[in-house]
Amino acid sequence: MAQHEKITMAQAFNHALRDAMTDDESVLMFGEDVGALGGVFRVTDGLSAEFGDSRCFDTPLAESGIMGMAVGLAMNGMRPVVEMQFDAFAYPAFEQLVSHVAKMRNRTRGAVNLPITIRIPYAGGIGGVEHHCDSSEAYYVHTPGLTVVAPATVADAYTLMREAIASPDPVVVLEPKKLYWSKEEVDLDEAQPGIGRAVVRREGTDATLIAYGTSVPTALEAADAAAAEGRSLQVVDVRSLVPFDDETVCGAVRSTGRAVVVAESAGFASVASEIVARVTERCFHHLAAPVRRVTGFDIPYPPPKLEHLHLPSVDRILDAVDTLQWEDV
Amino acid sequence: MAQHEKITMAQAFNHALRDAMTDDESVLMFGEDVGALGGVFRVTDGLSAEFGDSRCFDTPLAESGIMGMAVGLAMNGMRPVVEMQFDAFAYPAFEQLVSHVAKMRNRTRGAVNLPITIRIPYAGGIGGVEHHCDSSEAYYVHTPGLTVVAPATVADAYTLMREAIASPDPVVVLEPKKLYWSKEEVDLDEAQPGIGRAVVRREGTDATLIAYGTSVPTALEAADAAAAEGRSLQVVDVRSLVPFDDETVCGAVRSTGRAVVVAESAGFASVASEIVARVTERCFHHLAAPVRRVTGFDIPYPPPKLEHLHLPSVDRILDAVDTLQWEDV
Amino acid sequence: MPSHDLLPSDEPVQLLDQHGRRTEDSTHRFPSDQELLRAHEALVVGRRINEQAYALVRQGRLAVYPSSHGQEACEVAAALVMGDGDWLFPTYRDTVSIVGRGVDPVDALVLLKGDWHSGYDPTVHRVAPQATPLATQLVHAVGVAHAATLRGEDTVVMAMCGDGATSEGDFHEALNFAAVFKAPVVFFVQNNEYAISVPLARQSVAPSLAHKGVGYGMPGERVDGNDVAALLSVLGSAVDAARGGGGPQLVEAHTYRMQAHTNADDATRYRQDDEVEAWRDRDPLLRSEAYLVGRELLTEERRSAIAATAEEVAASMRDGLMKDVEPVASDLFAHVYATPTPQLREQAAFLDEELSREGAR
Amino acid sequence: MPSHDLLPSDEPVQLLDQHGRRTEDSTHRFPSDQELLRAHEALVVGRRINEQAYALVRQGRLAVYPSSHGQEACEVAAALVMGDGDWLFPTYRDTVSIVGRGVDPVDALVLLKGDWHSGYDPTVHRVAPQATPLATQLVHAVGVAHAATLRGEDTVVMAMCGDGATSEGDFHEALNFAAVFKAPVVFFVQNNEYAISVPLARQSVAPSLAHKGVGYGMPGERVDGNDVAALLSVLGSAVDAARGGGGPQLVEAHTYRMQAHTNADDATRYRQDDEVEAWRDRDPLLRSEAYLVGRELLTEERRSAIAATAEEVAASMRDGLMKDVEPVASDLFAHVYATPTPQLREQAAFLDEELSREGAR
């Protein structure tokens, strides 16, 4: 559907689902409250009305059942899209995801592929109570067989969701809750880079900020602030966590020689750890300083009144940039 | 119980459980086939006979139920030890582990602590079929609130299990399956370093191998082989993944200026990634070369006939050591 | 146990009809006047708590509130039938039951206010933290009950959940573990006809949710969830049976969620007003009031005394929740482990230093 | 459906007693001579497959084998009652059923030989890969069945599991999803009295496992798991009911695992020989043989023809499994994604290079 208007990220996801369901009869959308209600974030708004209860439907309240049913539907010719209502509520489906969704193609030497899209509203910054703000991406990216994407812009929300649904493999789409209502004027037909590609969101020469999902806008803000202080920060939006775009990310880091990885999940054994490790392995002799991390602390996600202390902030990013040994040692 | 004899690692775990149950009435051992059978690896051999079916017992076949029941028992004064029969069969308990076991103390501001020990036979190298050889430690170490240990020696098996059971917090004990039958002459009463402490298993001056669990013996073999070729490799056994012993590990790396991390789990966003990241952050200017990783590939654990290609080998470790830019750039 | 002894009655047990008249039922114990008066007071207070909490959300003092408006009879009865040594495992919707067990409403609402994940010490009143991950608390309840059995204590555990939660795997595992270990647990399902927007018909096609007991060898019973007399009777017998060594019991109360799932929800998207209206006549408060008035037990003095109590509770809620609690940064790291790890000490120091610099700025 | 229509019979359905005599039962269809002859041949072949596989483990040709020795009637009947378009979801123990659906035994045993995780294309014979994570496959079965319903195909799915697996949350979720979506699935539980070492009494205290259907509004039936005639009859009706739009069906077969859980297991640790001995007289093969001989249907020629077939199967198993398949390193990376990621291409190249150097050495 061609259009050029200001829409929210939630609407972009909704358009992607509607267009995919229009183009391909085998695409099904199901989960908890995705029917009449249109999802607690309204991402599936209007789909059951438009496509009927057999194409977009509510299931009994059981995430393992939802994920497992998607496996069976995919084994028998369907293209299921499932919604896990909040990140922490995907955990009951963990066994189905790790032991089957991720492994079925490999197990059957490619005879059975599972084109399943797993939508997970992720991360915090929305004043949500316990279990509603987890950043669970580390669990998924560590699981071979899963593709994992984290859009940060309205245009990417549409493109990456369409690509996820079109993919022959299971794709976890991390939907940044706090950006659901962010608005952009976009032409949904305008081609965006696909899964597997990172994008340089802002050029810069002094240091590189590497971010994804909810952290991209924060990184861009930090770059603005730094510019005001006369420091030029480059910002890379990773977009696709698996596959990872080493070329773009390492190319960016080599161009500046300094890097800070920004992510809101707990830092220990996280996506940020991996990025630091691989960037260092691949760019060691181009680095003027160790690659720094600005991540959430290694604690359970805080209650609403304390989350601001946990989330990567512009100041915290700039402080990290300041530690990149500018007076060469 | 004082003794000084050659025993297997499985027996050391068994002694630890028996001694803990003898010393503390509130210690309970339960799971699948841990009663009459004594566990598929015989780690709980004889416990139900000695302590009765109310202290060591079989449950219905449901891992989430086992983990959740442990939470309730711990809330009401017990010290549960649960066995997940194989690593991949702990996944059904993932929600209970992440959303409750790891968070209850924090949730209740310390009013409710959960002294639960979660025994997970982990990793491969035993010719096991699908789902019996996963290395799932990355999922656990990334989850704040969990303590995670991976013994590699018979003596540590006893010490770390005793410490895990004695801990006021939930501890995941990763039992290296392929080392269950490894034998050592040990004095179980001899104090070993506790949880939170890494140990230098072998002194060396040219480079440091950092390993844990199943990879420690391989790293030591590699060090022997390197010595034969005139290269002196230091070997650090991490032992405690969370908390991590930065002091010992970084101290070791600084002393050699070169390091290779060895672990059999898939490498992407893994414990190895974290070690590379933190060692680099902390030792950057002591490093003559980027810290290398020798890990399993980013694939589902292979079938028996192919696992040897997946597991870190002595040659692979030595090859990695060779890449540490010995002729300084 | 032969299966027919496990099957619930064909219709939910009702002792007071919706006009507050006693029904024909003679098989179930009818509660005493004192019990019913006490229950009615709790109902009025419970309703007031729901209304006050709702108002506090509007004023931005609570992040969110899942109200039990319309379900107060279930909330109240569950708390009243329990003994001092018993444990309650509530959900996010069971604030009124929690208060019924003696927890200060202000503490009970800390989770929903957002100051912390839970506001009371579970060991003091034997009330578990409110569970959000559906059905997970039911398994904990079995563990708590089994620990008591092992020590020879006669604790009974009241484990609450909704109709939607019965579909989760943990519901199954909890009921089966309880049955196999003969754990003294009363599983109390409040069937309010919806799981957020999903109607019961999408949740189960069983004759009733109480029928789920059969598959575990557990007796199940159905009760009118807006009839506090029937609830006191059925839940009371269930608690007695569990305490008496009869093993776990399953009780399904048929009730209705009068308001949206939470203030954040828009119920008009999935149910019609007339459906809601039809339930107004079945309001649990009207019913117990009509009965007590008819029996001349609810005098004017008594009525106003109860109203006064309710207002006191509401006032103390306002006082307590209007207060802004200064968040303490160090709390983030203090309780993750009994002793903070070196990593957490480092991170706490980092935040300290950052905050002091900000303070300096 | 009223609950009494959902309740299974008090005793398992039996059409042939353990001496091969027809029982009084007149309510269930008695299979035709042809069906029973066909089933008997399958039983003999199935038993031979179990024996041969067991021998191959001893010779180190299989990593492990969970035998269905003693349960062959269940294995055989499940496969025979299915139509061509139907799907089978087997467990690690159901090799004989898989072969019954047309999969070559050698391919069926690839998982247990250790060459790969599965040795056949599930789409060819509509046989899912053998499931190891207990009960997880039951949910997949519902999805496959629902996809067929959505396309208006009359596929029925036979979903198998053991007594122990009924305790898993996925068993609950699968049965409930199937019931709510009226999915044409027959859930077939082989109750062989043990989950490795854990006896049924630790698994459930329900009147029977078939009683679990009630809680989902699903009819449940119990059948003698060593009586192939009763199994053909009960499973056949269940498949017909599911295909006819009657929704999912639950069938529990009471049988016994004559050997250890797998060759790696030591059954003497948890059960007595006399318990095992008692079951020898109930061997499913003796029973069908006795009946067919009595009816003079199993002639000498027929008998030896069947024996010959069984030997052929065994011989081809030996041939196929004695072969050493050269493991292909690149297989490790080829099937993880439809197109290998750059990371996997790098890792594949690394391994290639390593192997070529080793080759060079």
Ligand SMILES: Cc1ncc(C[n+]2csc(CCOP(=O)(O)OP(=O)(O)O)c2C)c(N)n1
């Ligand atoms: C495991 C899990 N999945 C999803 C959710 C999101 N969620 C919160 S309440 C709710 C509906 C619960 O319905 P029910 O059990 O009937 O209880 P009610 O809210 O009606 O009291 C859902 C889906 C959750 N909290 N936990």
Ligand SMILES: Cc1ncc(C[n+]2csc(CCOP(=O)(O)OP(=O)(O)O)c2C)c(N)n1
């Ligand atoms: C989720 C899960 N937990 C544990 C296991 C380990 N395991 C394999 S078979 C088995 C016993 C299964 O018993 P049952 O369901 O009765 O089937 P049977 O082996 O008797 O045919 C167990 C515990 C597993 N495969 N999957």
Ligand SMILES: [Mg+2]
């Ligand atoms: Mg409800």
Ligand SMILES: [Mg+2]
């Ligand atoms: Mg069994």
